[in-house]
Amino acid sequence: MTTEHWLRPTIPDSIPTSTLARADELVRKTSFLAGMVAPETASCLSELLEVTNTHYSSVIDGGLCEPEILERALILEHHQSAFGEIPEHRRRIVAVLCLHYQLLHRPTHRDGIRAFARALTFEHFALLVLHPHLWSLSRGLGRRLDEYQSATGMNYPMQTDGLEGAQQLIGEGQFAFIDFMLDVCHEEVDYMIASLNxxxxxxxxxxxxxxxxxxxxxxxxxxxxxxxxxxxxxxxxxxxxxxxxxxxxxxxxxxxxxxxxxxxxxxxxxxxxxxxxxxxxxxxxxxxxxxx
Structure with a gap:
């Protein structure tokens, strides 16, 4: 199986209206956050949050994990092929979170798969103009680590793959994870909006x-x-x-x-x-x- 295949999410045919509304609201909030910050201050915050992300990544991964180096050109190409045909911006956000969930359930021997999933989510969020350099997903997940582990069931990866295995991933578990991740995103964006008031x-x-x-x-x-x-x-x-x-x-x-x-x-x-x-x-x- 090619890397491109397992980086392409399987997306539910029907997504709850409440989930789509939360994704819509995230777009609005992150746009508002970006408008609050001067470019020079944003650059400083981005550097600061890199330190924050490293700290909370070590909390999530149980120790320091070598940061994943992602080629921006390849990510852009993959983003366009995997998400470009999805008609709505909010559904693309949901699709990115589907991919995060599915990566953690793929049977793989890859070291640092959790760090990889977070790094990939960050890059896709950036391409979706959610300004992830101004808020920290890793901080939010580190603060709610038990819920993150429970929502992903990351200690019990599915031993299936291909279309049948991917279909098994779609259900209440995945929707619960998507809603949890959207909650974390909103909390972190709200925190930065309040701090920058x-x-x-x-x-x-x-x-x-x-x-x-x-x-x-x-x-x-x-x-x-x-x-x-x-x-x-x-x-x-x-x-x-x-x-x-x-x-x-x-x-x-x-x-x-x-x-x-x-x-x-x-x-x-x-x-x-x-x-x-x-x-x-x-x-x-x-x-x-x-x-x-």
Missing amino acids: RRRLRESITHAYRTSSRLKESGIRLETMPALLALLIQGALPRSEFVTFTGLPSEAANDQLKLLINLGVVVSLLSKPQRLEIGLPVWFAEEIFPGA
Whole structure:
């Protein structure tokens, strides 16, 4: 059997209306999330969530698992052939989750099949414009690991294959898994939407300024907080605007800016010295995105 065959999901003829509605809502929510984040901030979040995914993947897989390297060109080709003929966007989302479920039930000796299934789901979600780099499926599954294992029955793979075996996979078990996965996706997207709400960001940064030993020991002054909040929301600012936001005299503001750059919270590119970008080192991200 070719790899292309076992990467092609068998899709139920009839999908519950409630499941399709949840898939539709996921499209709307992820689009809203993407619209909340400036490109520079999104890039930082993506890097941060790679660390998050690695941690929770080790929880799911019972230890560190070598990350799966997926060729984007091959994934794109497979996505078009496997999902391109499915008429509705929401049904393609369901089909991706069907594939995830079916991969975990295929009789295979492949190491890291769970990590592979998650990596493949991530790539297909990206192609479906669900912005998976801005929220963490692995975190959600790691937090609900018992349910994930129960929903997949991953400890008891089916010893069947081909059309007959694939048909056996379709039923209440697979629909329960799809609904579970959609719940996890919604929870993680909701978490990031709440975390990126401007009021929540202001509260989180205020808390960080009050409690972070790193900020205090580095001599960061409270007056820089509005400038840093503006930078986080907008992703980038002219250096002159950042200085103005602090309300400090020019010399004091520039001294504070140097301290923030040294901490990695603000980034100044050599190629664009008059432009500042947000930085999200892990220690700082943990302050403003607890649990991320």
